[in-house]
Amino acid sequence: MRYNPVTPQIVEQLMSIVGEANVVLEPEKMEVYGRDETSEAMWQHMPEVVVKPENARQISEIIKLANREIIPVTPRGAGTGLAAGAVPMLGGILLSLERMNKILEVDRENLFMVTEPGVTTGEVQRTARAEGFLYAGDPCSAESSFIGGNVATNAGGNKAVKYGVTGRHIYGLEVVLPNGEIVTLGGKCVKDVTGYDLVHLIVGSEGTLGVVTKVYLKLMPLLPFVADLLVPFDSVEKAIKIVPTIMTHGGIIPTCLEFMDSMSIKAAELYLNQKLPYSDAAAYVIVEIDGNTERQVEEDYETIGKLCLENGGLEVFVADNPSAQDRIWKARKCYAEALRMISPVYCMEDIVVPVSQIPRALEAINGIAEKHRVKIPCVAHAGDGNIHATLLREDRDEHTWHEVKDRVLDEIYREVYALGGALSGEHGIGAKRKGAMARFLHPAQIDMIKSIKKALDPNLILNPDKLVDVL
Ligand SMILES: Cc1cc2nc3c(=O)[nH]c(=O)nc-3n(C[C@H](O)[C@H](O)[C@H](O)COP(=O)(O)OP(=O)(O)OC[C@H]3O[C@@H](n4cnc5c(N)ncnc54)[C@H](O)[C@@H]3O)c2cc1C
Known part of the structure; x- marks a missing residue:
């Protein structure tokens, strides 16, 4: 596919859509939009222009313009991705969702939150919590990633063991399609089989099938009692083997079940500049349990702790208050930054x-x-x-x-x-x-992906050069 360059006339049209202040052309200001958290230089590429729309209508106009002129458009959330999905590999227009950062509604009657895509995951979690609810999507990047980026990548994370990945919590989306049409798919109904499941076609489509402009998230009751266990092991084999054992023999579904090997523990210790317990252990296993009563949570962690000790765990540290829990999770969540020091x-x-x-x-x-x-x-x-x-x-x-x-x-x-x-x-x-x-992947599966892409985006303008080579 041959794409056209962004000319000064096109820049003028973009300025008339989003306002001059929301169009970036200076290379030093665009530099940050030319990469994500993938650290290699081969996955970096500068856009020709960055635009920062504030609503779906503006995005629709930008996409219609890009279609007329055959210019690539790359949607971008917070740029925390680890697959160069938000990197404009073919130049063109970088569409930053950063200004669409409002939580629109917390619906207490139906247990839903409706947000714009540029709200950080952490803010979604905190807003839900302040209202007595849980938003269970929880990538380790929650403090920086956007909810729209989580939807577009179907982000996983720590609580997926019990509550599932992002897609499980998404019941509706407003999307700007590659032809510029604005459509609402799904909404607040907890079941809906009216036609194909288009909501979950968009979830995980990495900005190649549409731009997510509004998200309908399901909330859950917040279970009041939480405990985290940190269990060091003297062998990697014993530590990793405890994982299927906990999942099948404990009769309990943990909220989180994480593993860290010795290099990662040492890196975390170096990065945090603080001594971690048993930091010369071969591995850590971290388990989180939540529940409605303190007694139930205690019983559950005692069962899991016992299983760990019977299968090679050296000691079981129980963190049942937020500051002790925070210390454990800091060690687990700093993985990417800690390795960068090495x-x-x-x-x-x-x-x-x-x-x-x-x-x-x-x-x-x-x-x-x-x-x-x-x-x-x-x-x-x-x-x-x-x-x-x-x-x-x-x-x-x-x-x-x-x-x-x-x-x-x-x-x-x-x-x-x-x-x-x-x-x-x-x-x-x-x-x-x-x-x-x-x-x-099986060639037939690749063909299905290509057919969907071509049907929705015949000019291949939306996030081209990602997922599959269509031509
Ligand atoms: C330290 C660290 C920890 C991480 N931990 C996890 C983890 O636990 N689990 C996990 O799944 N990931 C994790 N990630 C990866 C990353 O945070 C997720 O992929 C996250 O969902 C990306 O969100 P973002 O807003 O940064 O999206 P971006 O990186 O900006 O974009 C990612 C993709 O989504 C598309 N996109 C973004 N917004 C939209 C939109 N509104 N409409 C359409 N397409 C859009 C982009 O085009 C791109 O293809 C981690 C990353 C880091 C750096």
Whole structure:
């Protein structure tokens, strides 16, 4: 597909749509919009212009203009993505949703919140909590990512073991389609089978099928009692094997079930500049339980703690107040920043396998790391079978790095598919995993994705060069 450049006339039209102050052309101000949290330079590219609309109508006009002129449009939330999904790889218009940052409604009768896409996930969580509700979407990036970005990537996160990923909480969306039409899909009904499930076609579509301009989120009653357990283990094998055991033998669904290996623990300690308990342990397992009564939560964590101690846990630390819980989660959530202190360039993966296969997947990753002499610290949303395996570049030159990285990723993906898994559990495909997805998905599945894209976006203007090569 040949795209046209953004000319001064087009800039003028964009200014008349969103106002001069909301069009950015200065390279130094656009620089931040040319990358996301994927650290490699190959996944960075400058837009030709950045526009900051404030409503769906403006977005509709921008998209109609882009369609007439055949210019790529890349939607962007907070830019915390890890797949170069919001990076304008072909230049064109970068559509930043940052000004659409209002919570529109908390509906206490139906347990819904309606928001614009540019509200941070953390603000959604806090607003729900202040009203006595839980919004259960909880990516580790919650303080910075936007709810619209979470919808577009179908973000996972810590509470997905019990409550499910973002898509589970989304019942309605307002979307600007690639032809500029504004449509509301779904809404506040908790069931609706009137036609195809178009809400969940948009969820996880990474800005390639429409721009999300309003989100209808389901809220849940907030369970008042929460406890977190931190369990150090003296062997990685014992620690990871406890995960399927907890999921099947405890009779309890934990809210969160996380894993950290020793490299990740050491990195967190260095980054936080504070001593962590048993920081020379081979691994940590972190478990969160919530419930309606203190007694029930105590019984549940005693059951899980006992299972851990019988299966190689060294000690069980119980955090039953917010400040102790915060200390545990800081260590888990600082993973990305902590690794950057060891190796500023890295490649973070997020493979997923059925939970019963998580010990085998981790063993395979560690074997591949050893074989290729690459450090691959791992943390995992282990209760979901989702492992973040991060290849560290360290001091390798560019050429060696790409060579070794490609080989290691190919071997990891092969193992994962042999175990019944998939190459991305939550970060998505974006530009970064497009080639890999084409190799590992069935050709008929790739054809379905291409057909949907072509049907909705025949000029291929919305976030082109992501997910699949259509032409
Ligand atoms: C430290 C750290 C921790 C993380 N932890 C998690 C985690 O636990 N779970 C998880 O799933 N991810 C995690 N991520 C990845 C990232 O935060 C998520 O993918 C998040 O959902 C992206 O939101 P964003 O607003 O930053 O979107 P962006 O990065 O701006 O965009 C991501 C994709 O969504 C599209 N998009 C954004 N907004 C819209 C919109 N309104 N309409 C249409 N398309 C849109 C973009 O085009 C792009 O394809 C983490 C990242 C970091 C840096």
